[in-house]
Amino acid sequence: EECGHISLSAPIVRLGDPVTASCIISQDCSLLDPEPQILWKLGAELQPGGRQQRLPDGTQKSTITLPHLNHSQAFLSCCLHWGSSLQVLDQAELRAGHPPATPSNLACFMNLTTNSLTCQWEPGPHTHLPTNFTLKSFRSRGNCQTQEDSIPDCVPEDGQSYCSIPRKHLLLYQNMVVQVQAENALGTSVSPQLCLDPMDVVKLEPPTLWATAPRQPGCLWPHWRPWKPSLFIHQKCQLRLRPQHEKTNWTQVATLPSSVLQHQLCGLPPDTAYALQMRCIRSPLPGHWSRWSPSLELRTAEQAPLVR
Amino acid sequence: EECGHISLSAPIVRLGDPVTASCIISQDCSLLDPEPQILWKLGAELQPGGRQQRLPDGTQKSTITLPHLNHSQAFLSCCLHWGSSLQVLDQAELRAGHPPATPSNLACFMNLTTNSLTCQWEPGPHTHLPTNFTLKSFRSRGNCQTQEDSIPDCVPEDGQSYCSIPRKHLLLYQNMVVQVQAENALGTSVSPQLCLDPMDVVKLEPPTLWATAPRQPGCLWPHWRPWKPSLFIHQKCQLRLRPQHEKTNWTQVATLPSSVLQHQLCGLPPDTAYALQMRCIRSPLPGHWSRWSPSLELRTAEQAPLVR
Amino acid sequence: PLDPASSLPLPQSFVLKCSEQVRKIQAEGSVLQEKLCATYQLCHPEELALLGHSLGIPQAPLSSCSSQALQLTGCLNQLQSGLFLYQGLLQALAGISPELSPTVDTLQLDVANFATTVWQQMEDLEVAPAVQPTQGTMPAFTSAFQRRAGGVLVASHLHRFLELVYRVLRHLAEP
Numbered sequence: 019e020e021c022g023h024i025s026l027s028a029p030i031v032r033l034g035d036p037v038t039a040s041c042i043i044s045q046d047c048s049l050l051d052p053e054p055q056i057l058w059k060l061g062a063e064l065q066p067g068g069r070q071q072r073l074p075d076g077t078q079k080s081t082i083t084l085p086h087l088n089h090s091q092a093f094l095s096c097c098l099h100w101g102s103s104l105q106v107l108d109q110a111e112l113r114a115g116h117p118p119a120t121p122s123n124l125a126c127f128m129n130l131t132t133n134s135l136t137c138q139w140e141p142g143p144h145t146h147l148p149t150n151f152t153l154k155s156f157r158s159r160g161n162c163q164t165q166e167d168s169i170p171d172c173v174p175e176d177g178q179s180y181c182s183i184p185r186k187h188l189l190l191y192q193n194m195v196v197q198v199q200a201e202n203a204l205g206t207s208v209s210p211q212l213c214l215d216p217m218d219v220v221k222l223e224p225p226t227l228w229a230t231a232p233r234q235p236g237c238l239w240p241h242w243r244p245w246k247p248s249l250f251i252h253q254k255c256q257l258r259l260r261p262q263h264e265k266t267n268w269t270q271v272a273t274l275p276s277s278v279l280q281h282q283l284c285g286l287p288p289d290t291a292y293a294l295q296m297r298c299i300r301s302p303l304p305g306h307w308s309r310w311s312p313s314l315e316l317r318t319a320e321q322a323p324l325v326r
Numbered sequence: 327e328e329c330g331h332i333s334l335s336a337p338i339v340r341l342g343d344p345v346t347a348s349c350i351i352s353q354d355c356s357l358l359d360p361e362p363q364i365l366w367k368l369g370a371e372l373q374p375g376g377r378q379q380r381l382p383d384g385t386q387k388s389t390i391t392l393p394h395l396n397h398s399q400a401f402l403s404c405c406l407h408w409g410s411s412l413q414v415l416d417q418a419e420l421r422a423g424h425p426p427a428t429p430s431n432l433a434c435f436m437n438l439t440t441n442s443l444t445c446q447w448e449p450g451p452h453t454h455l456p457t458n459f460t461l462k463s464f465r466s467r468g469n470c471q472t473q474e475d476s477i478p479d480c481v482p483e484d485g486q487s488y489c490s491i492p493r494k495h496l497l498l499y500q501n502m503v504v505q506v507q508a509e510n511a512l513g514t515s516v517s518p519q520l521c522l523d524p525m526d527v528v529k530l531e532p533p534t535l536w537a538t539a540p541r542q543p544g545c546l547w548p549h550w551r552p553w554k555p556s557l558f559i560h561q562k563c564q565l566r567l568r569p570q571h572e573k574t575n576w577t578q579v580a581t582l583p584s585s586v587l588q589h590q591l592c593g594l595p596p597d598t599a600y601a602l603q604m605r606c607i608r609s610p611l612p613g614h615w616s617r618w619s620p621s622l623e624l625r626t627a628e629q630a631p632l633v634r
Numbered sequence: 635p636l637d638p639a640s641s642l643p644l645p646q647s648f649v650l651k652c653s654e655q656v657r658k659i660q661a662e663g664s665v666l667q668e669k670l671c672a673t674y675q676l677c678h679p680e681e682l683a684l685l686g687h688s689l690g691i692p693q694a695p696l697s698s699c700s701s702q703a704l705q706l707t708g709c710l711n712q713l714q715s716g717l718f719l720y721q722g723l724l725q726a727l728a729g730i731s732p733e734l735s736p737t738v739d740t741l742q743l744d745v746a747n748f749a750t751t752v753w754q755q756m757e758d759l760e761v762a763p764a765v766q767p768t769q770g771t772m773p774a775f776t777s778a779f780q781r782r783a784g785g786v787l788v789a790s791h792l793h794r795f796l797e798l799v800y801r802v803l804r805h806l807a808e809p
Contacts, residue, residue, distance in 0.1 A: 020776065021684065021685050021689075022781075047684065061675055093674055097681075098684065100683070100684045103681060104679045105683065105684035106676070108779055109674065109676070111778075
């Protein structure tokens, strides 16, 4: 049978809230001293304010209220004097924190190489308590008014704010609803729902740019190839350029369907170095722009010497 | 019922050995041509030499012997002419390789940080066949003449030639027997047995060296601390030095018990830069030398100016 | 009468191995005590004596190992039984906490291995009792706090037990 036993009003409270604890000292422990004085320690500090009473069955009970628990974690000990030392008879772990804030900025993108839908979110301020995040989703139709068969919960690795739903759970080209739930001992909160078709949020990588020698002076002859895994997706691509090594603004020179794999740029000053970049987006179907490609450095051909 | 069926003398043979295969064409496949000619292909090449016969039940059977299978892997196809095309009716995978050589250079060391015994070996030449290596071990006594309780097999990760036996399977300070077995479709081989006490093969890390200002000219005052996880092991340590930046031979200046944590070196030319290194070994109990520590660069004190 | 060490031919390697095992276990025991203090503020075994008393945590006798009246066979017996007892006490701490379990498991394995070293040496010297000692009834730690407090007490008792053993081993190691 336990020597001393602490029971708590609640093991986990909101930060700053009060906590009430009581400790009952069993008879065979208090035999040494008929009226043992029960003492409380929070961490290593003695806590005044314990109200002690003798129960009908002869056991001693002390109750204490900590008005504001400001530690996210602390140990409350119930003690007795025994000879010259202070004996710890029981110890309870107190935890304090906040209920989870609503997860925000939920965003998803479809990864064509891993074939999975990765969603990420902002977890919100630290709650000081173990908080579980779960990505919940279900299949839907139209604009997500109906809930069709649900998809297994996606549980992120410890401490991470993203989760990847594997291909086998995805119904491409159909809308699905995605939502992230945060839960801890003090409550639960859910993010707003996202209604999306995984293929509308494909993460495109930029095309690969290269060039062949320009045919006329003042011209550039860039070529490109869309990112290989996205070849089946019709895209449109933007081409921009600016004089090399100058941090001037980019000039957007063309918007072309991704099936066009080269483009002649003329009317540029001869023998001048330029940096070119390209990005693409799924089109006409919805999608997100890829990043801009790394710069391709090209030089326009020199002016041919005028023969008099 | 299958159209055609190949059966092999053996799916896996030694490289260069012969293989015999037979192919039976069922009636409903050969209806098109009462006397269909069965053809063999190894990979994409037609193979002459098939001996064909009509079985009592009316099915056709062709048998072929490939005198020397020199591919570690090849596909043998049983085919029929059907109209203008050659029809593949069945295909068998042929594999050829070598039985495993005896694994050699089995060596083990005890890792004090992971608390596991890691053994490594030389797998021997490539066998061209899937070959499984297993580290087998059992507890023993004395000089490993007896076999006491066995230890679960340690299966290395794919393609690796080492395996770690976790602490819970180890009986420290007692001898155990370790052996590695290699096995594939063509045979099994085992390495010679190792008889060892894990604590006699501890892998020691070198001590940490530092220094305080030398007291007299021409002296150095190196200090050291044994590698923390090995503090419980009595060791002896060797100290060596050589003039800095000179690739001359090291001079061994002291062999000291690891409990001695500093050592004054004198009789050296003043104001001279030296590199010091130290290594340790379990002693007096058996063990292996640690690597030499990284060099500690020190300079002997200058000669005090003679006051006339 | 003093049972001189020489009457029982203890191999030098056995004494050296036992000394190393004592140092290894004491080092691990200190790690456990440091973690219990840092994580749960249970830093003083003397604050838990009353609880230890009520839980009935036994301590292992080493009366035959006192330097004044060293009785070697009896000492080896008590050492082996004591290690066997502490092995059981450490096992009773199972589930102490996810952070401490690895340390307790390693400690328990090392104590068990040390007990085997002693037992096999007694067998080799043909002084081993016919039957392995029994651990007796182990305390039942019924709460997380009791397992932590038990951890502090067992580590502290084990440390004192091994201090005595180390003194005997040093005495035996003297040429």
